[in-house]
Every structure is written in structure tokens, then in C-alpha cells.
Amino acid sequence: MHDSDAAFFxxxxxxxxxxxxxxxxxxDPSVTIAYxxxxxxxxxxxxxxxxxxxxxxxxxxxxxxxxxxxxxPVVARGAGTGLSGGANATAGCIVLSLARMDRILDLxxxxxxxxxxxxxxxxxxxxxxxxxxxxxxxxxxSRDACTIGGNVATNAGGLRCVKYGTTRDEVLGLEAVLxxxxxxxxxxxxxxxxxxxxxxxxxxxxxxxxxxxxEATLRLRSLPDRRPTTVVASFPTLAAAGQxxxxxxxxGLAPSMLELLDQVVVRALESYRPLGLDxxxxxxxxxxxxDTSADEGARALESLALRNGADFVARSTTDDEAxxxxxxxxxxxxxxxxxxxTLVEDVGVPPxxxxxxxxxxxxxxxxxxxxxxxxxxxxxxxxxPMLVTEPGDQAALERSWQAAAEICQRAxxxxxxxxxxxxxxxxxRPWLADEIGEVGLRVHSAIKHALDPAGILNPGKAF
Numbered sequence: 001m002h003d004s005d006a007a008f009f010x011x012x013x014x015x016x017x018x019x020x021x022x023x024x025x026x027x028d029p030s031v032t033i034a035y036x037x038x039x040x041x042x043x044x045x046x047x048x049x050x051x052x053x054x055x056x057x058x059x060x061x062x063x064x065x066x067x068x069x070x071x072x073p074v075v076a077r078g079a080g081t082g083l084s085g086g087a088n089a090t091a092g093c094i095v096l097s098l099a100r101m102d103r104i105l106d107l108x109x110x111x112x113x114x115x116x117x118x119x120x121x122x123x124x125x126x127x128x129x130x131x132x133x134x135x136x137x138x139x140x141x142s143r144d145a146c147t148i149g150g151n152v153a154t155n156a157g158g159l160r161c162v163k164y165g166t167t168r169d170e171v172l173g174l175e176a177v178l179x180x181x182x183x184x185x186x187x188x189x190x191x192x193x194x195x196x197x198x199x200x201x202x203x204x205x206x207x208x209x210x211x212x213x214x215e216a217t218l219r220l221r222s223l224p225d226r227r228p229t230t231v232v233a234s235f236p237t238l239a240a241a242g243q244x245x246x247x248x249x250x251x252g253l254a255p256s257m258l259e260l261l262d263q264v265v266v267r268a269l270e271s272y273r274p275l276g277l278d279x280x281x282x283x284x285x286x287x288x289x290x291d292t293s294a295d296e297g298a299r300a301l302e303s304l305a306l307r308n309g310a311d312f313v314a315r316s317t318t319d320d321e322a323x324x325x326x327x328x329x330x331x332x333x334x335x336x337x338x339x340x341x342t343l344v345e346d347v348g349v350p351p352x353x354x355x356x357x358x359x360x361x362x363x364x365x366x367x368x369x370x371x372x373x374x375x376x377x378x379x380x381x382x383x384x385p386m387l388v389t390e391p392g393d394q395a396a397l398e399r400s401w402q403a404a405a406e407i408c409q410r411a412x413x414x415x416x417x418x419x420x421x422x423x424x425x426x427x428x429r430p431w432l433a434d435e436i437g438e439v440g441l442r443v444h445s446a447i448k449h450a451l452d453p454a455g456i457l458n459p460g461k462a463f
Contacts, residue, residue: 012070035095043085043426048095065181073456076208078150081142083344084425086207112220118149134220137164141330149213155205157421162379163256168204175215179452208458210451224290229298230322233305234281234312241283242355245378247304257288258379265373272335332375336386343387343400347411348420351381360410361385368403382420424462
């Protein structure tokens, strides 16, 4: 940066600071560096020139109006739990943190909806809904930290997606601040909405490239009629576990959760948070069934598991035991991160192609000589192969990138996607065109230019 550029930024940021409440903006590098990146540790990042911690809509409007007038890039950020680099700061940007906008503005048990600010933590909303006999269905593994704004921006999923769908299925309306500071309101509080383009769902999954989400109106659902029944089964091969998943869905069973862990993940979990799982098993399935058909569904899955060679099948005997199993599943990421440098994949395939995708991952791991732990929302075909390398082993890291590229290509070849729930961010940009095509890229660019002609919103992300 030239001296003249530095002087310009200094004056411009001084102007913004004077327009905001005291302490809303900081340039202290010891503070701003903590906002430089999300949990995608291999994605590039930079230290932002300033950090704005907004408390209300008006402060977001002020920040975006200033950024538009001065041509300064803005990267919106929630809790920083993302896994694609989508919230990573870029050179010369300011980071706009929405974590302090954390109020549940309305929770209507009759209409079964909630109106929330973007900094509300996912689990906090679910618990608040639970006190009214309701639930907020999307439940990412980071649900105790991740925020609704980030969930909406990435169309986050979670363990309950197999039954309830992703964040997009729960969003009824949004409030967003556009690049020029204008406030856009989309959708509303009604289930049916047929007026105009579906701008609400255009913003879901847009990763902060079209506007800054400042409020979300979300659908809530009824809690299950009874406590769920949980089944755990282990298998001598990963493909056998995948076949049980395919058979479960083909049989019309409807688990609320159906999760897959391979041997690498099981061993990592037993080292990190022991549960007594056999570290020699090749794969573990965790399933949960709700409502009046829970026992019937559990029995059917147990039968399918045994017919496909399961070497252990059991049901949880207490609520605490069931919760412990799924808490362990949610701990899979930190357990694997303790093993070394991780590159997290997020591919999705049609459930009928799950076995083929699992076999592809095993083949890729063998050919590239890379350790890959497979975590999967198996019921909806969303797999998270985590590629693990020794810290400092550059040759192994390069092989991991090559393996990740091939995993994405295999998923596309099977009719799938390069990202089921983490978003494109920085990590998936090299393969986006392979999925959406040239015309798709042109349409994306046209929409982006219409809403952000100067390109100041989260530049360099997604496409």
C-alpha cells in the first residue's frame, strides 16, 4: 500500500469511527487479527484494517453506506465457525461482526416462528423454542457456537437434515443491508408467499456476497411426541454400512438422524472422548427415530444391519446414553484436528450413490496415500471426508489437495455437489464452475453486479 493510500484509509476509517458509537470500531491489530479467518485453516486470509462490532441495524447501515462511498471491501462475520474460508478477511477490508446482534425479537408459538437477529446462537434458539414445545430444526455440529446469520449465509445443515432439511427450508423472511446501505426486506411471516421473485432464498447461501443479513424470520416445528429411540451398529467394512443406509431409505424408513463414522474417526474419537467404541471396527452407524413409529423404525434398521453383516447392533437404554452418542458425533471435527493438519471436504450425492461415493473416497485415500476420516450425514448423502496430514509435511499436503479435487469430481460424476452445507467460500472456488457451468457463472455474476456493482461485499469468495 502506497503512503497516499494509507493516508486515505486512515482518514476514511477515522470518519467511520466518528459515525459509530464509542468502541464499536477498533483498529488494534491485537484485536483484529482474531477476526482474520474462520475454521478453514488452509484458506488464505489477511488482517483487516478495522473491525466494526455492530449492535443494531443502524450501525450496519452506517458501515455499508460509508464502505460504498469509499470503495472499501466489507467481510461480514458471525461466530467464525465456518469451514470454507467464507468469512476470511481480505487485504484492505474491514470485518463487520454481527455477533453482538444477538436478540430473539419474537417467538410466536401459535404461528410457530421466531424473528431473530443474526448473532443468535443456533442452540440458544432451539432451547428457547423448546420452552414453548417447539424446536428449531437445523443443527450444525457447531450448534453451541455458530450463529443464525452465518447459518443463513451458508445454508447450513446438520444432523437432523435427513428429516427436516437445511436452513433454507426454515427461512420465511429476511432483512438485509445492501452494499449501498439500503435496507431490503424479503418474505414475511406467512407460510405461502407468491409475490415477486423469491429474494429470500436468493440470499440464503449467498455467503455475504449480496448483502448483510440483519434479521431472519424462521419456521419452528413441533417437538417429537416422545423421546427418540437411538440405534448404534458397527460394521466390518465402510461399504457395508453405506449399503444399510441405502436399504434404510429404500425401505421407506424415516430416521430423524442417520450418521456414519469410519474407522479413522472412531479411533480419533476414542482417543479424544472415549465411549467404548471398538477401534478395530471399520464403520459405525448412528440412527435416531422419533414419534410413535420410533420402535418400529429402530427394529427395522437393526434387522437391515444384521442382514448386511453388522458385527454389533444395540439400542441406547437411556436418554443420557443416546445424547452421549450424538455428542461424540458432534466432536468428530476437533477429534480429527488433534491428529494433524485437516482439509475438510463437504460433498453430497444422491442417497442411491452413497455406496459408490464411499468406495471412491477409499480409492482416493489409497492412491494418494492420504489419511481420510469419513464423517457423513449419511441419510441425505452428505459426506465430510476429512483429509489429515502431519503438520509441516508439504508433500502430503499437496497430495491432500489433489485428493480433495478428485473427491469433488467423483461427487459431480455421481450427480452430486461439491458442497452440501459448508458453502463455497475460498476452498471450493476451483470447482464451482464444474458444477454450475458457464451459463450458471454468468447468471451469478449478473446478480452480484446488480446488487453490488463495486464488488465490495466479501470480494473473492464463492465465485
